[in-house]
Amino acid sequence: MMNMLQMPSRTQIAWIKAALFALCLLPALRLALGWHNDTLGANPIETITRASGDWTLRFLLITLCVTPLRRFTGLNWLLRLRRMLGLFAFAYGCAHLTTYVWLDQFFDWMAIAHDILKRPFITVGFAALVLMTPLALTSNAWSIRRLGGRKWQALHRSVYGIAILGVVHYWWLVKADVREPMLYAFALAWLLVLRAWWRELERRRQQAVPPPVPAYKGRVIRIVPTGK
Amino acid sequence: MLIQRPSDILPSEITPRARFEDRRRFLRDAGLLFAAGALGGALPSAEAATNAAPKLGPLTASPFSTSEEKTPYKAVTTYNNYYEFGTDKSDPAENAGRLATRPWTVRVEGFAGKPRTFDIDELLRLAPLEERIYRLRCVEGWSMVIPWVGFPLASLLKQVEPLGSAKYVEFVTLYDPKVMSRLPVLDWPYAEGLRLDEAMHPLTLLAMGLYGEVLPNQNGAPIRLVVPWKYGFKSAKSIVTIRLTDKQPATAWNKAAKHEYGFYSNVNPQVDHPRWSQATERRIGEFRKRPTLMFNGYAEQVASLYQGMDLRANF
Numbered sequence: 001m002m003n004m005l006q007m008p009s010r011t012q013i014a015w016i017k018a019a020l021f022a023l024c025l026l027p028a029l030r031l032a033l034g035w036h037n038d039t040l041g042a043n044p045i046e047t048i049t050r051a052s053g054d055w056t057l058r059f060l061l062i063t064l065c066v067t068p069l070r071r072f073t074g075l076n077w078l079l080r081l082r083r084m085l086g087l088f089a090f091a092y093g094c095a096h097l098t099t100y101v102w103l104d105q106f107f108d109w110m111a112i113a114h115d116i117l118k119r120p121f122i123t124v125g126f127a128a129l130v131l132m133t134p135l136a137l138t139s140n141a142w143s144i145r146r147l148g149g150r151k152w153q154a155l156h157r158s159v160y161g162i163a164i165l166g167v168v169h170y171w172w173l174v175k176a177d178v179r180e181p182m183l184y185a186f187a188l189a190w191l192l193v194l195r196a197w198w199r200e201l202e203r204r205r206q207q208a209v210p211p212p213v214p215a216y217k218g219r220v221i222r223i224v225p226t227g228k
Numbered sequence: 229m230l231i232q233r234p235s236d237i238l239p240s241e242i243t244p245r246a247r248f249e250d251r252r253r254f255l256r257d258a259g260l261l262f263a264a265g266a267l268g269g270a271l272p273s274a275e276a277a278t279n280a281a282p283k284l285g286p287l288t289a290s291p292f293s294t295s296e297e298k299t300p301y302k303a304v305t306t307y308n309n310y311y312e313f314g315t316d317k318s319d320p321a322e323n324a325g326r327l328a329t330r331p332w333t334v335r336v337e338g339f340a341g342k343p344r345t346f347d348i349d350e351l352l353r354l355a356p357l358e359e360r361i362y363r364l365r366c367v368e369g370w371s372m373v374i375p376w377v378g379f380p381l382a383s384l385l386k387q388v389e390p391l392g393s394a395k396y397v398e399f400v401t402l403y404d405p406k407v408m409s410r411l412p413v414l415d416w417p418y419a420e421g422l423r424l425d426e427a428m429h430p431l432t433l434l435a436m437g438l439y440g441e442v443l444p445n446q447n448g449a450p451i452r453l454v455v456p457w458k459y460g461f462k463s464a465k466s467i468v469t470i471r472l473t474d475k476q477p478a479t480a481w482n483k484a485a486k487h488e489y490g491f492y493s494n495v496n497p498q499v500d501h502p503r504w505s506q507a508t509e510r511r512i513g514e515f516r517k518r519p520t521l522m523f524n525g526y527a528e529q530v531a532s533l534y535q536g537m538d539l540r541a542n543f
């Protein structure tokens with residue numbers, strides 16, 4: 001058991017992933033059932049819009065929790081779940097946009113274009129989803145090989161900016177009660193500050209290591225050509 | 229005054245709440261059954277029956293009523309904005325039960341010849357109760373059709389004899405931190421205001437009921453304002469003081485965000501809220517959005533109140 005937690009086998013990872021996948025689908029399933037049974041309240045379209053948006057933001061934050069969790073627990077295999085979590089963030093984001101375009105605006109492209117250009121909260125929300133697209137498209141082993149680890153990582157660091165846009169999107173749409181967006185903002189701030197702190201530690205560590213100085217102590221053996 | 233589309237619906241012709249709820253329940257249960265079949269398992273049963281509020285009556289029909297399909301009682305009483313009881317739409321229905329609506333008095337004061345305090349039971353007998361089926365348009369972009377019960381605010385104001393110097397009417401609502409939110413979401417107590425001519429307009433209603441019954445707490449019991457051509461937040465709930473003033477009163481949402489919620493807040497599809505469009509609305513229960521009408525469809529009756537005014541500046 002302990003061993004499994006520390007270092008699960010290939011099969012065990014597969015099972016963990018399958019279970020996580022099912023778990024991540026639950027919010028969507030609940031909405032689908034609620035829609036079908038008419039239990040989403042008086043304004044089901046609003047409920048779906050809100051819930052899909054909430055879950056996009058939550059999955060983004062959960063994805064950003066993987067690295068700290070891995071470092072704090074030493075469970076390195078957690079990293080192997082990150083891609084799925086990130087892709088779920090994107091999937092819920094797409095569902096959110098689809099709800100808006102289809103159920104809310106009913107493909108009124110003029111109104112949608114107007115909204116994206118004129119309403120700052122929609123502008124940043126839309127930008128966040130657009131910026132997530134390349135990350136989703138490169139969330140596969142082939143892309144990592146193709147881009148090279150360094151470039152791939154640089155690209156995927158944009159997730160920090162995307163998460164900020166997501167929180168701003170939520171904050172700007174609220175009428176007066178900002179408690180909930182504030183919770184997300186605090187969670188994100190903590191996750192970002194943690195990373196900044198790690199970076200700073202790493203920088204200090206590198207500075208603390210003295211640069212390799214040429215050693216003159218001890219015997220110096222001169223190698224000189226000798227004439228014969 | 230020219231009144232468009234006179235309605236001849238009598239209260240007796242309106243589908244009783246219980247009956248249409250039965251229809252709704254049938255439809256929902258049919259859906260549940262289908263889902264249960266599809267899943268091959270049982271699903272939780274429907275919630276317990278609602279406790280019926282006392283009936284109000286006799287009611288007279290009003291020529292101001294619309295013949296549009298009414299929003300179901302359940303939606304009207306579970307999808308509410310009443311921030312003192314929480315900011316989620318479902319919060320007021322869950323929390324407003326704590327509010328005690330008896331005893332209750334309404335003080336009518338200020339620039340009046342005969343200011344005085346009215347008991348709620350006296351108010352219920354002050355003028356003949358009418359049923360007014362009005363459209364309600366929320367600033368958030370949704371709308372309902374609600375059969376209110378009440379009488380024109382003018383009937384009450386006339387009782388206190390407004391002075392010539394009275395230009396505005398301020399409505400102060402209950403704020404009781406013992407039963408309401410202590411969070412400073414808005415500057416409590418919630419206050420609203422109208423120009424005196426708006427307040428005296430025959431469409432402006434003091435409502436004490438809906439669907440022929442006493443107003444549920446979450447809808448602003450025991451007495452609230454209904455101004456159908458303005459965004460919903462203008463229609464203050466659970467009123468305790470009505471004050472005639474000579475200055476434009478400060479209003480709750482205007483104080484919270486003055487570039488977003490103006491004093492007038494007339495429904496106007498041409499003037500957008502800074503953060504969302506007001507051109508269309510979703511009628512609760514409908515799928516597609518519908519265009520929003522100028523003055524929420526009451527232009528015929530109220531447009532003259534604003535003649536010569538720049539409605540973009542006076543939003």
